[in-house]
Amino acid sequence: MQFRFIVKACLLAASLTQAAPASTGSQEVSSSEHDVRATTSRLVFCHFMIGIVGDRTSAADYDADMKRAKSLGIDAFALNIGVDPYTDTQLGYAYESAANNGMNVFISFDFNWYHASSDAAAVGQMIAKYGKLAAQLKVDNKVFASSFAGDGLDVAAMRSAAGVDVFWAPNFHPEQTSSPANIDGALNWMAWDNNGNNKAPTAGANITVQAGDDNYKKWLGSKPLIAPVSPWFSTHFGPEVSYSKNWVFPGDLLWYRRWNEILSTGPQFLEIITWNDYGESHYIGPLSSKHWDDNSSKFVNDMPHDANNDSGNYFMGRPNGYESMQDAVFIVSLLTSAGTVTVTSGKNSQTFNAPAGAAAFQVPMAVGKQTFSLSRNSKVVMSSTSLKDISEICICGIYNFNAYVGTVPDGFSDPLGTDAIFGHSDWRRINANNNRSRWQFALHNDLKSISRGHNDRRAVKHTEEHNIQGPDPD
Structure with a gap:
């Protein structure tokens, strides 16, 4: 799964949709070795419980988690910490592993263990200590930090103790914190429909996750929401x-x-909730991720959630560099003498005066047939309709930036052999959001055209690469 949505994802994620609110910042990291897939204001986080991994003995124990999360399109782990004696040691390992694997991390302070009334300075000091490390996520050039709960924290005192600019996006609640003036954003933790009192909804009380988001947005105004995504919740202690x-x-x-x-x-x-909170059954990470048993093994053993990551490919975001492409069909003509080139893409049709030699043109892409012709003295001397239409349907359910190449006159067909096409019929992972594809088309000999394009407004038919050639025209 990839969220780079996501979308990154992802998860799976950068990466969500073009309907997002205006950016308030861009991701920056302090190490040039990090693979920041794109400068983006949209980020995918995943909540990671430090409290159950006190048995890890080196940064290497985090490597598998970092690599797997990165492959899913997750931009940063939110490292949930309490006040355990091993917290600093494990944070050091996690930050080191993240730096080694091109991931970002940030601290999420768990106010089940921290005290909002008295720990503002301690929170600020932790932010200062780890905020200078290479893997620390920064937004708007500020050290990013978050929390679980924490309403009532003296944010000004926290910032003073940190001594650095902090992008503070805690899990404060609109019902408990009257104004968001002292924060930079907020996390809505409630990723599950509920009754408003931390239990399952009832017929008379059903607050959906989206309703919770809407409440936060109203409270935050123009400040960003960290929207929650979770696959499940079940706990039995x-x-x-x-x-x-x-x-x-x-x-x-x-x-x-x-x-x-x-x-x-x-x-x-x-924020995906969570990577490894096995005790509440909302983990998307592997069961093999090294951790202590918090007595959840009785309902977690042999209950993997990895397939959630596969299903999430439906929501995978657009690839790095998508914005460098144009929604157009591109044509290169190679003519022995001047002529008129007509290109029709769906309902879009344009005519060009093409000189002898090489020339390039482009036509806005449209769904439907793709036709090409060369005329001289008002007489069509060659024409062809592409064997590949531009379509709104995704074969294999994925966007495709591969090239379709053809010629006019038509040449030989070049399909995959039966032994090479297994994945075409077997793979059905889907992405239906802002999908794009690319086409190339070549008009051979007297007129040669290379066309390619992509489409960010519709799902696009899977394309195969063809080299279509034919005899020289008379």
């Missing part, structure tokens, strides 16, 4: 632990529905 809890939120098609909402609303930031 009894009196054997101090954090007894036993409830579920409805999640049958939550992952699918929520990604469609994200595509429609286009938030600047989104």
